[in-house]
Every structure is written in C-alpha cells, then in structure tokens.
Amino acid sequence: DNTVPDFSVVPDAGFPLYRGNKGCIRFSCKKVLKNVIINAGNGSSVIGDATVELPYSEKTFSEILKSSGEKISALKEGDKIIIKALGIPKHSATPEGGLSALAVISDILKNIKTPEFDADIFNEFYKMSNFYYGEYFKIEHENSDFGKLTCVLTKVETDESGNALASFNIRYGTGISDNDILLKIEKKLKEEGFEMGEVTYRSIPHALS
Numbered sequence: 001d002n003t004v005p006d007f008s009v010v011p012d013a014g015f016p017l018y019r020g021n022k023g024c025i026r027f028s029c030k031k032v033l034k035n036v037i038i039n040a041g042n043g044s045s046v047i048g049d050a051t052v053e054l055p056y057s058e059k060t061f062s063e064i065l066k067s068s069g070e071k072i073s074a075l076k077e078g079d080k081i082i083i084k085a086l087g088i089p090k091h092s093a094t095p096e097g098g099l100s101a102l103a104v105i106s107d108i109l110k111n112i113k114t115p116e117f118d119a120d121i122f123n124e125f126y127k128m129s130n131f132y133y134g135e136y137f138k139i140e141h142e143n144s145d146f147g148k149l150t151c152v153l154t155k156v157e158t159d160e161s162g163n164a165l166a167s168f169n170i171r172y173g174t175g176i177s178d179n180d181i182l183l184k185i186e187k188k189l190k191e192e193g194f195e196m197g198e199v200t201y202r203s204i205p206h207a208l209s
Helices: 058-066 101-109 120-130 178-191
Strands: 023-032 037-041 049-055 072-077 080-086 150-158 163-172 195-203
Touching: 023 178, 037 101, 049 101, 058 072, 058 080, 058 101, 072 101, 080 101, 101 120, 120 150, 120 163, 163 178, 178 195
Parallel strands: none
Antiparallel strands: 023 163, 023 195, 037 049, 037 150, 049 080, 072 080, 150 163
C-alpha cells in the first residue's frame, strides 16, 4: 500500500515520546585577560577538558601544586605555568552529574593573590561554570512540563587581542521569555565588567497540550 498517511510521528529520541521542546539561546561574552591564555571546552557541553597558561612564579606554582591530583596537573614550561584539568562533560541540555574542568582550575586560581594575573576573573569563571541552572545570571526558572532552565558555560578561549571569549548554551521552558533572560544576562555581565557578545542562536519553547 503506497498511500501517504495523513499524519506521522518521527521521533529523534527514544521512548517515551516528547510532546514539546525547550527553547534555546546560545551567546558569548568577553573580557580582557592579563597574562592568561585559556583553552577550554568545545562549545556543546559542560567543559570536559581545560588548559590555562600563566606567567611563572615560584609562589603561584607552589600553590597550584598543592592542589594537583587526579583531575588537575601543572608543569613549568620556560617562563610559563601550564595547568591542565579534566572534568565530566555532560550535554548542555542535561548537565546533571557534570563537572566543568574550568571550574576545577578556577577553584584554585580564584584564591591566589598575585599581581601577575587577574585572579578575580577566575572567581567569575568558577561561578559561571560550577552552577548549571542560571544562578549566576539570576535567571532560574522551572515548570512542570520542562523542569529547570539550564545554563551551561561550554567554551572559553583567549583571542589574539587577549580577550577571554566565553560561550554559553541555555535551554528553557515556557513561562519565561528569551528577552527577559537576555536582559538579565546583559545586566549581570555589565556589572562584572564583561562585554556582551553575539547571540548566535535563539528558539522559543513549545509544547502540545
């Protein structure tokens, strides 16, 4: 029988079938770094691996070595300290159980007081990457259909001008607008000295009743 059906369902996931989809916002922001190079994440998940390069000093190196272990290591390479960390990558839509490698590094560097680099930015990266439900931007939201809004820092890299470029992926349900989310994000970024970058993708949530 070659009759075309009036209606068909083609799921892109396993059962049970979805009857809706979260909205999505992908955006970036940037801030000038001082003597720091970061390469972390791939832009699609909780950051699974990260490398941070800092100017060498015996005091800083000693402080970092105290915290090295299974998930983090540091070595001296010329006049630089190279720090590497491994996390637990989880998809940005379902970050539960994830561990950001950048959060692992930032947890150490945010407490180091030195004029050689700006430790304050690692305090911000720690808060950005250690919480997954919009707490940093004060955009927490939850409803019965979609559960919690998720907001994941998925990538940070240093560009040729010395800016740290940070990329985020947000998934959100009905009951909150993308405009409200972005207004709160822009407000928080301005307060912390970050420049809002490009919003590369926006889609609104939908659900069948």
